[in-house]
Amino acid sequence: MVIIVGAGPSGLAMAACLTLQTVPYVILEREDCFASLWQKYSYDRVHLHLPKSFCQLPHMEFPATYPTYLPKSLFLQYLKDYVSHFKIQPAYRRSVEEAGYDESMQKWVVKARNLGTGEVEEYFCRFLVVASGETTNAHTPEVEGLTSFFGEVIHSTQFKNGKGYRDQNVLVVGSGNSGMEIALELAEQGAKTSIAIRSPVHILSRGMAYVGLKMLKYISANMVDLIMVVMSKMVYGDLSKYGIKRPKEGPFFMKVAYGKYPVLDVGTIEKIKSRHIQVLPGMESIRDKEVVFENGESHYFDTIVFCTGFKRSTHMWLKGDDYMLDEDGVTKQSYPNHWKGKNGLYCVGLARKGLYGAAVDAERIAIDIKSLL
Numbered sequence: 001m002v003i004i005v006g007a008g009p010s011g012l013a014m015a016a017c018l019t020l021q022t023v024p025y026v027i028l029e030r031e032d033c034f035a036s037l038w039q040k041y042s043y044d045r046v047h048l049h050l051p052k053s054f055c056q057l058p059h060m061e062f063p064a065t066y067p068t069y070l071p072k073s074l075f076l077q078y079l080k081d082y083v084s085h086f087k088i089q090p091a092y093r094r095s096v097e098e099a100g101y102d103e104s105m106q107k108w109v110v111k112a113r114n115l116g117t118g119e120v121e122e123y124f125c126r127f128l129v130v131a132s133g134e135t136t137n138a139h140t141p142e143v144e145g146l147t148s149f150f151g152e153v154i155h156s157t158q159f160k161n162g163k164g165y166r167d168q169n170v171l172v173v174g175s176g177n178s179g180m181e182i183a184l185e186l187a188e189q190g191a192k193t194s195i196a197i198r199s200p201v202h203i204l205s206r207g208m209a210y211v212g213l214k215m216l217k218y219i220s221a222n223m224v225d226l227i228m229v230v231m232s233k234m235v236y237g238d239l240s241k242y243g244i245k246r247p248k249e250g251p252f253f254m255k256v257a258y259g260k261y262p263v264l265d266v267g268t269i270e271k272i273k274s275r276h277i278q279v280l281p282g283m284e285s286i287r288d289k290e291v292v293f294e295n296g297e298s299h300y301f302d303t304i305v306f307c308t309g310f311k312r313s314t315h316m317w318l319k320g321d322d323y324m325l326d327e328d329g330v331t332k333q334s335y336p337n338h339w340k341g342k343n344g345l346y347c348v349g350l351a352r353k354g355l356y357g358a359a360v361d362a363e364r365i366a367i368d369i370k371s372l373l
Contacts (some may be wrong), residue, residue, distance in 0.1 A: 001124070001126040002128075002129060003125040004025055004027045004129045004130070005110075006027070006132040007031075008033060008133045009358060012035070013036060014361075014362045014366070015027055017058055021366045028091050028096055029093075030093065030095040032092050034088070037157075038079070041158075043303075045071075047071050048075060050119055052068060056076075056078075056355075057082055057358075057359055058172060059085075069206065093115040094113070096110060098317050103144045106126070108128040125344075129365060132313075133312075134350060135295075136313055139311045140155055145285045149304065150288050152304070154304075160184040162189030167192065169303075170303045171280075171304045172193065173283060173308060176201075177264060182267065182305055183195045183269060185267055187271045194277070194299065195272075198283075200246055202251040203236055203262070204232055204263070208231050209264055212228050221256075243280070243281070244272070255352060257343065280293050281295050282292040315329060321342075338350075
């Protein structure tokens with residue numbers, strides 16, 4: 001028996017691969033649906049940032065009629081077809097509270113609360129797969145005075161579209177792909193949009209990212225990074241005069257080392273250059289509706305949208321693992337030997353390699369488990 005924690009794309013890929021290896025499993029999912037980030041907590045205009053060839057799950061290709069960059073609706077349809085094809089039936093509303101290895105039984109003991117009944121259920125398994133994802137719990141940073149803000153405060157997981165924000169002063173906090181796309185959506189819907197960018201960030205087009213990924217097969221990552229930076233400068237010019245600084249380290253290096261993805265621009269930079277989106281530095285504090293920034297400026301806003309990412313909770317429930325995952329819930333071991341821990345513990349989709357990495361992990365884990373059986 002294998003227990004899979006999480007029914008996002010990583011967990012679904014794991015389930016499909018185990019099915020093909022005829023290995024029985026149970027998926028525990030705390031939400032009431034699979035891929036909840038996509039079904040419940042993503043904004044309407046979101047697309048897969050990479051071409052579909054880098055994003056399909058194992059043993060089922062995207063339909064040839066699907067576009068290169070999938071919108072949310074088509075990716076969800078693909079996941080629904082995937083679940084149906086492999087007959088995946090997660091145990092929903094099971095929140096894992098503790099998982100530890102019992103030496104005497106040589107099994108993992110997993111305790112999950114049934115959110116419907118409130119009871120704690122126990123599961124026993126020889127193999128445990130952590131597939132809870134890189135985007136687990138929405139994170140809003142502590143900002144002095146935030147609780148006193150008179151306007152609306154939401155996380156990106158609560159944002160759907162820019163309708164209803166016309167003529168409002170809206171501040172987007174965070175310059176990752178979500179922050180940049182939500183700022184674009186707000187500007188296009190007539191909001192007076194600002195974006196707070198605290199740290200340097202790489203800006204690439206989708207085409208650049210695709211070329212870079214292809215080049216990584218043939219030349220070193222350092223050389224690819226150098227080429228990407230040169231291309232970005234040629235296409236976007238000097239963005240420092242608009243408030244956007246470029247990091248000293250390369251985009252692919254930063255993705256692997258820190259899990260910090262480059263921004264794949266879909267029109268936001270043009271809006272920034274035309275001053276339809278104002279770039280501001282990091283926030284310092286809040287007074288009523290007034291936000292004070294690191295440069296001493298202050299501005300009034302009706303709404304703040306925090307696009308400040310996620311925190312993983314694995315360290316709170318996974319006991320006895322000092323080998324595979326760090327305190328932030330990502331792998332300690334370097335790729336591609338990151339997916340296997342000790343005593344039958346595995347992880348899928350936690351190496352900062354996106355959907356492509358999760359698919360590779362799932363296949364390797366399923367083969368390994370089958371060989372041990």
